[in-house]
Amino acid sequence: MEIKIFNKTTKIASASMLVASCLFAGAAMAKDSVKVGVVSFLTGPAAGVFGVPAKQGAQIVIDAINNGTMPAPYNTQGFAGAKMNPVFSDESGGGTKQVGLFRDFVEKQKVDAMIGYISSGNCMAIGPIADELKMLTVFSTCGTPRLYEEKLRSHVFRTQANAVGDSLAAARYIVDMYPNEKNYTGINQNYAWGQDSYKFFELGMKQMSPDSKGSDKPQFPKLFVGQYGTEISALSLDKAKVVHSSFWNGDIEAFTLQAMVRGFFQKKIFVSSVGGSAVDALGKKFPDGIVMGTRGNVGLLARDNKDPLNLWFIGEYKKRFNALPLGPSYQYARSILAYKFAMDKAMKKAGKFPTQDQVIAAMKNIKFKSFTETISMARGGGHQAVHSVGYGLTKYNKKGKTPGAEKVKMYGPECIYPPAGTKSEDWINAGMPGAKCK
């Protein structure tokens, strides 16, 4: 009997020890890896020139950090020592669907953080849910200023500056380079990004060139329409010579192809704030002399930048995907860098693997080295990044057979963003006090 009882006790003891060791192993495992959802367009019209390059950019940086092969200052292995296990997901299908998926990521897949999102509509939808579910979320590309101007967010960060700077830099470039053009119009997609982009371009033009006049017929076609025959006719008939556009995804390619054959670009000064990706997609077919932006010192405008981090990124990207990194590749990679920076900083401060709250506290107001410049999270309560934004004229490089840009002008963050705590619209209408432009 005694022996039997002894047996039973040993069994129970060994079983509980096994369970305990599993639990400890589990705890140790959590410090070995972080699971992060990376969301970008993988299907639909925005996949080709936006979603897929974005994913590729993220992949390169994640792999390099996991293996510890990234150049300085990110040459330590892992995120607070942990390897990142990314789960890539599709962003298409509208905000409501994305909100459902976001809940799945948090509750079903139990991710440690979420990174990505290209569409402003999706960011506006995800923002409140991320705060509600208390999930650290780093937006990479979306640009609507409403995200932080409507409300400060506790768990949401954005490593991409908002549309205000893109539009104001566009207006500055026009005023600097074409001071005699006083009439302007626009073609923008009818949703948060397009509406905001044109609104701030118009406000900026009014301030910088007070005698300029906006057309009363700016065009607002629906997102992802792909057919612009009527809009091109309307814009061609308009006497305004400057045409502002914040088209992105397949829309900018479709528009360019359809407008090109009608001689649109010979008659107009076309200003595209995000069209950089279409330039690569269309290659030598893309017309020269278009005022082109890439939403920051990235993509097309960063090809000649000699920053070692940038050279490494371009080299790795070419090697792995046989292509040049586009704007979104930089934007996603940059979010990963910011996450690593905050994780490492929080780890240093806490002395052990940081909790989510510690990472959030560490991420606020950081200044982190990106590929071409140091970016500071200086707006939106320390959650919103600002950086410089540039424009240039497209110029196909016949020798190197690559698209390029000339007459590039970069505008620093002090020139195109309001000081912290001021609403963009109020700041512009007040005459942009304190703006420092070179």
Add this chain to the structure above:
Amino acid sequence: MFTGIFKDTSVRILITFMIVLCVLSSLVLPDWMQNNFMYGLSRGLAILGLMLLWRTNLVSFGHALYYGFGAYAVALCQKYFGITDILLRFAIAVIAAGILGFCLGFILRKYREIFFAMLSLAFSMVLYGLLAKAEFLGSTDGMSISPSTLLGMELTRQYLFYLITFFVICAAISIQAYLRSTLGHLTTAIQDNEIRVEYLGYSVQKAIHIKYVMSACLAGGAGGLMAASLGQVDPDSMVNWNVSGELVFITIMSGWGNILAPFIGAIIFEFIRTYAFEWAPQAWAAIVGGTLLAIIFFFPGGIWSVIEKVFNYGKKKNVK
């Protein structure tokens, strides 16, 4: 109409199913499944409405009109009046969609078959166009919806789920009561021979109109609950034609044998979609489409026909 409704086998099965679902999801199943149940049950209400029309051989390709209308009613009432109470939200969604359905019913009740389907599609696309263009309605970005409250108290998602289940049970029982009434029995008669029904002294148009309004109310309620449980509305995922198509698809997938069928179908659809998205983020649409295709090929009577076969449930009823 409601006398003896609780002795009805379908009602008993429905209530048992819902209670089991609640108990399982609160005790055994992981949290994320509760979300899928919530979306499934909400959407199931709209499917129930479509099933109702289908029994008269009417297929609406525009039911997202009411689904989206209910959802936007909830969103706008929050934006302009600050209403977040879940009971009010559900009531507003149902009533708003019901009124719209009542008005449009005067036109739609005159049409059958493809004309009915296409006309309802046209109406839904009118609403879609309005919502996508109007900036104050959020345009294509839509609007976000704050978490629901109940009589001034905050509502956890657990309780929201129980409430949705409760709404679903109430709605489904009402529909069963309607189907057992004379008016309800008329529906299959209309399907067989409209002229004969007219000669019996009933107005076919009136019967269809009532049915249409009920169906609109259900779809509106579904949209309202969906908006409340998701926390976001936008025209592309609430009003666009592909949403109507999805609803019709789930209706076909579910089968129309029972009031429980739409809810089971909608829940299964949610799970298929969740896993398809997780396993193949680049080809999830193909998986969802393929599964639905397979169901139509191999189980033309829908999922409910399989359940009937397994439990031998339908037979006894026919004998009676």
